[in-house]
Amino acid sequence: GPSPRTVDAVRRVLAEGGAPEALGQQAAVALGEGAGELLRADPWQLLRVPGVRPEQADGFARALLGAECGPKDERRGRAVTVWLLEQAALAGHTALEAPALTAALARRGVPDPDEAVQSTLAEGEALVFEDALEEPGAPAAQPADDEEEAERPVRVLIALERYAMAEESLADGLARLINSPSQDGKETWAQVVAALSGGAAELARAVAGHGLVLHTGGDASRAEPAALL
Structure with a gap:
């Protein structure tokens, strides 16, 4: 677990921002060593603590940043993006389609949802994938040249790295099982x-x-x- 010094530092920052000091242990666990400095530099990181909602993190940020705090802040956009992906994972969705994610960001008051997603990807806090779509009634896909491949419709998916890698690893393992049935006995x-x-x-x-x-x-x-x- 986090050191007592880290927990104390987090509690001091929480108190300055009007957040419950009881969150100190959870925040230190979620953010690791240096959690106090991280929260002071980016108050919306409070959203990484289980149970904290965007409106609570917004109030905390306003108390710490004052006039510097605003809905256009890139830090807020990234934090809310990660929070939405976490909430989706809790509901059983390891990835969200890009339009669904940007729509959710707009509902959370993020002025430029596309920019928030791009910023989150650029910072390495989420990953982007393309999933080829099969048209209803179309024959099984055949090997295609590069031009045909580029024309295939795809959906863009956004996911947190740990969930995306876990799902990909699981899918690879299941595929190996499916494709190698035993014919013995x-x-x-x-x-x-x-x-x-x-x-x-x-x-x-x-x-x-x-x-x-x-x-x-x-x-x-x-x-x-x-x-x-």
Whole structure:
């Protein structure tokens, strides 16, 4: 955890800005060593503390910065961008489409949402990705030359690095499982399927033929993987 000196420094800055000193420990954990100096230089970093909302960080910033504080401040735009991505992650979205993110920034009073996103990307606080879109009813994508590739429609996604890297790593692992199913023990699997019935047998057939299987259901469905095991 953070040193007592760091926590004390954070509490002093919080008190100057009219924020609860009880947030000192949380802020020190979220911002690390030097958290007091960081908060003084960029009060909107308070948004990195769980539970703090933009309007609270705005009040803290006004108290510390006075006349220098304003909605056009790049620091505010970046902090609110990161906060929105954090809130999306809590709701299960590791990335947001760029239009959805800029619309959310506008609702939070950021005058130039596009500039806020670009500033966040430039500072390395978020990453940008392009995800190719498949047109409904279109045939499976075939290898294309550079010109055709450039014409493919894409959606732009913005994500925090830790979530983006975690999701990419998970996706790579799942892809390896999906693309490398084992073909060994077919006779054994046939015996397993024959010994089961209903949903358990259906699950056994799926497991026998695929490297990765997703099994969902309520409490009653727990008996099916148990029977398979």
